[in-house]
Amino acid sequence: MKKSFACFLLFLFGLSLVAQTETSGRSDLYRHTPEKQTRLIHTCLKVGFDFSKRTMDGEARITAAPHFYPTDRLTLDAKAMRIHEVGIVQEGEPKPLHYLYRNDSLEIQLDRTYRRDEEYTVYIRYTAQPEEVADKGKRSFVDTKGLYFIDPDGDDPERPTQVWTQGQTEYASCWFPTIDKPNQKSTQEIYITVPDRYRTLSNGLLQASEQHDDGTRTDHWTMKHPHAPYLFFVAAGEFSVVSDTPWRGKVPIDYYVEKDGEALAKEVFGLTSQIIEFFSQTFRYDFPWEKYAQIVVRDFVAGGMENTTAVVHSESAMQKADVLADNNYWEFVIAHEAAHHWFGNLVTAESWANLIVNEAFANYAEYLWIEHKHGRDDADFHLMERVYEYLIRPEDFNKQAVRFGYEDREDMFDKVSYNKAGAVLHMLRNYLGDEAFFESVGLFLRRHEFGTAEAHDLRLAFEELSGKDLSRFFNQWFFGNGHPVVEASTRYDAENRSLSLHIRQMQDSSLLFEFPLEIDLYHGHRRQRHSVWVSARKENIFTFATGEQPSLTDIDPRGIILKEERNGKSSAEYRFQYRYAKDFKSRYQALAFAVEHADKHLLLAAAHDPCYHLRIKALSELPVEQLSRKELDAVAKIARSDPKNLVRSAAMWTLAGTRDKRYLPLFEKGLETHSASVRNAALNGIAQTAPERAKRFLMQAGPEELTADQLIGLLPVVIRHRMAKYLPQLIGYLIYYPFKEDSNPEQAALLRRGYEWAMSLDDAILVEKALHPFREEKPYLSGDMRTRKLILEVLENGLRIKKGLPQTPSVREQTGLLLRTIEEMKE
Secondary structure (H helix, E strand, O other), X not given: OEOOXXXXXXXXXXOOOOOOOOOOOOOOOOOXXXXXXXXXXXXXXXXXXXXXXXXXXXXXXXXXXXXXXOEEEEEEEOOOEEXXXXXXXXXXXXXXXXXXXXXXXXXXXXXXXXXXXXXXXXEEEEEEOHHHOOOOOOOOOOOOOXXXXXXXXXXXXXXXXXXXXXXXXXXXXXXXXXXXXXXXXXXEEEEEEEEOOOEEEEOXXXXXXXXXXXXXXXXXEEEEEEEOHHHOOEEEEOOEEEEEEEEOOOEEEEEEEOHHHHHHHHHHHOOHHHHHHHHHHHOOOOOOOOOEEEEEEOOOOOOEEOOOOEEEEEHHHOOOHHHHOOOOOOHHHHHHHHHOOOEOOOEEEOOHHHOHXXXXXXXXXXXXXXXXXXXXXXXXXHHHHHHHHHHOOHHHHHOEOOOOOOOOHHHHOOOHHHHHHHHHHHHXXXXXXXXXXXXXXXXXXXXXXXEEEOHHHHHHHHHHHHOOOOHHHHHXXXXXXXXXXXXXXXXEEOOOOEEEEEEEEOOOOOOOOOEEEEEEEEEOOEEEEEEEEEOOOOEEEEEEEOOOOOOEEEEOOOOOOOOEEEEOXXXXXXXXXXXXXXXXXXXXXXXXXXXXXXOHHHHHHHOOOOOHHHHHHHHHOOOHHHOOHHHHHHHHHHHHHOOOHHHHHHHHXXXXXXXXXXXXXXXXXXXXXXXXXXXXXXXXXXXXXOHHHHHHHHHHOOHHHOOHHHHHHOHHHHHHOOOHHHHHHHHHHHOOHHHHXXXXXXXXXXHHHHHHHHHOOOOHHHHHHHHHHHHHHHHHHOOOHHHHHHHHHHHHHHHHHHHOOOOOHHHHHHHHHHHHHHHHHHO
């Protein structure tokens, strides 16, 4: 599953890291792998929905057998259900059985004792009541009810009526009785009865549809290969189905979208077949499933979910045409969920403690796809963003990637299981080499296909194929916590004409790492690359016979090692590094220094970097007040002619900061561009250079004519002239003002003024909209004290303003909502 909060961290992109000191990462709590008393074999469901009651009537026929020991009992998970009938199926008909339903568990007394080679089928008639589900785990704001009704009464003209399921982690048992554990697997068939106007989607293939006289229809879906219960899925609603070219001419590729999304469905998802082909070749295992469908639903609880052959995406996937002209921001999510069909679906983590079997590979698959499709620079940028998201959370330093001491299974879905573990796989690939790495991946998949595995199984597959002992690697990177915090320094010995490189590990002495390290030594523009082994000591010293003193020493130039890196390079050395070092990480590191020290010369050089991400960063950080007219004209040239719309946009935002009217024609021309980012920047430029024109434009326009992104560019005018009609679209941006205070104090101050103005109004809808992002993301902030602190700062500021207003009933209600949210955020 792909979490959505990571996207927000990109908004905060920065380059200073925080060192960690705690190293224990230990817990007395132990979450064992679920014991298998019974083995699921096949699940047959017949379901129908009561939209008015938000319930689902179901019949389940579950075929199972004892795992090993003989038994006369079957225990199933069944959350918040009404159980109407339970029986053993004999000659096609159910015979009543005794059962006890309590504490969301259905305990069935079988008709006799069964041995492990004896299968039986039980029948259960039940009603699922998702609104009654009490188990919300750590997701105190996000429902975990398994079955979701969207506008079930059809009274919201802005939202379609839909129903869909979400099983991960253990919420499949909210809509059908099962053994709701990741180490169970079952084939399936599902009969879904819905009003005839609705389309349905489930796992596997649609075998038949039967019309009924009452205006309903029953669709019969079957899945021939076994998969985990949390991957079972059904959805129904007024979806359009856009079919794409089948993979290898045999596997259907379909996109389920709302009617107004038909035209852009292939623009968003059109690389799916290429992605499946790439992973089939890269993982040395052909895509094993019958079809591949993707569906976009409303109000989804995450970014995406890898339900086998029926992937769900949140509505954020459906970007507008002018946004797609800039970049398909959902492409890496599509790749992530596709990769799960090998890691997570074909081979499933046998317990949540071993989640890296699923998520490390899906996370790293993002890198692999970007590297294949867009090049190494783009992939390295993506990897460094993901590593940064892990590093800025000091509390994650104490967590092992594979850990059995988690408090709640939802805690496993964090930056350690995803981002850190994905980066560890990148290290392993570079340590073993591509052929050994990917052939080991194929071996692992073949050995555990349609089954389950744990982290040790990964190690054994890599060891068997490569012949290397990887116990130390897995112990320190997957089973241990933390990462090295490296300080590098050099000393040149003129007498011996040699250079000593000192590598110190600054983290606690009880947590030292060993790893291979590449070192580049430069003599002028000539580079020599050396490889050394850093031992698990506080300090390692490496001596090189260099002759003359090197112009630059650059460690880990390709950014392979997961670490924090400190060095004492000068401004001149970083400029040299940017000029001569070709690897992305070296250029990225030099640019980070330029950003921190406002080095306009290096920033101007980086504005022409081969990687558009670095061009954007360089342009966004240029100190406008220090630029000469000639330098500004060079930026204007980029704004007119860079091949990437996002770079042109960044250049326009920089020029807008000059408030120079001579760039007004450039901004006016930008309004004609089929690019969301360029138009947004152009609007900002007009707001800065011709505010009265921008004011007239906003007064004549309406909120429905402008996107929130476009309004951000016009924010100074909106705030200055108190155009409250635009606040509902802007409030979701304004609330993040404290997150921008370090990187862009001027923008942070503007956002804060807008937020405080919004909170000074007696508007309950605005307060609800302001709180919604925080309430939605709170479950994913477990342990992230920095982000919680900043969110609380925003909430408490709003509360202070509300308390200063006349205390109308509405204001008191808003104050109460803020107070409750503050208390919940502190939990």
